[in-house]
Amino acid sequence: MKKIAFFILPFIIFSIKAIAQDVTIDASLTETPISAKTLSSTISGSLVMPKNVKDKIPVVIIIGDAGPTDRDGNNAKTGIAGNTYKLLAIELGKKGIATVRYDKRFVGATTTSIKESQLHIEDYSDDAVSLINLLDNDQRFSKVVLFGHGEGALVAMLAGYDQSEKGFIIAEGFADRGEKIMTDAMKDKPKFLADEFKAIMDSLKKGKTTDKVDPSLYYIARPSIQPFVMSFCRYDPIKSLKVIKVPILILQGTTDLTVPVINGDRFKKAKSDASYMQIKNMNHILKDAPADPDQNTATYDKPNLPLKPELVNGIVEFISTKLK
Incomplete structure (x- = not known):
């Protein structure tokens, strides 16, 4: 079964790979x-x-x-x-x-x-x-x-x-x-990833980013998008x-x-x-x-x-x- 997209943060990975074809603008x-x-x-x-x-x-x-x-x-x-x-x-x-x-x-x-x-x-x-x-x-x-x-x-x-x-x-x-949306998205992940993500979110609530992030979480919490996450959850x-x-x-x-x-x-x-x-x-x-x-x-x-x-x-x- 194809994975359903989680559309929240920049550059999240999705399972479908396609290149859009152009659509012609109507003559009117x-x-x-x-x-x-x-x-x-x-x-x-x-x-x-x-x-x-x-x-x-x-x-x-x-x-x-x-x-x-x-x-x-x-x-x-x-x-x-x-x-x-x-x-x-x-x-x-x-x-x-x-x-x-x-x-x-x-x-x-x-x-x-x-x-x-x-x-x-x-x-x-x-x-x-x-x-x-x-x-x-x-x-x-x-x-x-x-x-x-x-x-x-x-x-x-x-x-x-x-x-x-x-x-x-x-x-x-x-x-x-945003915090609830993102936390819900972690429910089907291994516990150690969900726990790490929670720790990152707890830190962001205090205004602090986390530099060391498991590569498996980069799609949602890599260091460079944590400022966006912080603003999104506000x-x-x-x-x-x-x-x-x-x-x-x-x-x-x-x-x-x-x-x-x-x-x-x-x-x-x-x-x-x-x-x-x-x-x-x-x-x-x-x-x-x-x-x-x-x-x-x-x-x-x-x-x-x-x-x-x-x-x-x-x-x-x-x-x-x-x-x-």
Whole structure:
């Protein structure tokens, strides 16, 4: 049986190995480069929008999942090659909604002056804020909407606090704090590794990193990503959600083997006025998939497999009816 991905930290290893094939942009759309600068990075992305637009249209910023995820939603180090974000850009574009998707730091055309050991989750939120500000000042767009996928949901929450976006979409986001997510991921590991990981986490709680780490734990706790782990564990997604003042859409697939349905349920319970879509047979990369692990993960390297139609329709309805 294939191993299910654990999408949290940079450069986590996944069992599928694939290279994404390109997907052609629909003839009714245009795709142009877009970039935004922060103090330490130049964020490079793609703007997709309908041709011959006469009026202002909404624009969605797609904030990617964990690790070195590129603008199309692919991750060469973990073998994810489903083109999820590019497919989403195309489908929303055909519905009259523009999108910006971008390469995260350490991947693609995005450049950064910091090293992995200097990376914190707040850097990712700064990247998103730079795009919010850029698009909010662009007269082609009527409103900015944040779409955070997986770990990107937390990044979006941090970026969207007290900003100018008009709507917020959580797609397959974790409701638990980082420490619990990571500790749960160690439950099937040998006891000596789980104990060492606990010791590392206990040290990080005190603000101290651990230099000597078993190589078997490098994927999740090597010294160079411990500062990121520390920053990631600092935030409670439920509390972060509660302070959001704009309309919220929660998207949760029933066959997501990485982020179980209980996460979407908890977000809805914490924010009762949020719209909540529980999409049957949708997996973590937003595609139709059964619960069987082998068949589910087989979709991860099928770049032309379409997204769940209910997902796209739900986003369009949310933007057209719930946002001012």
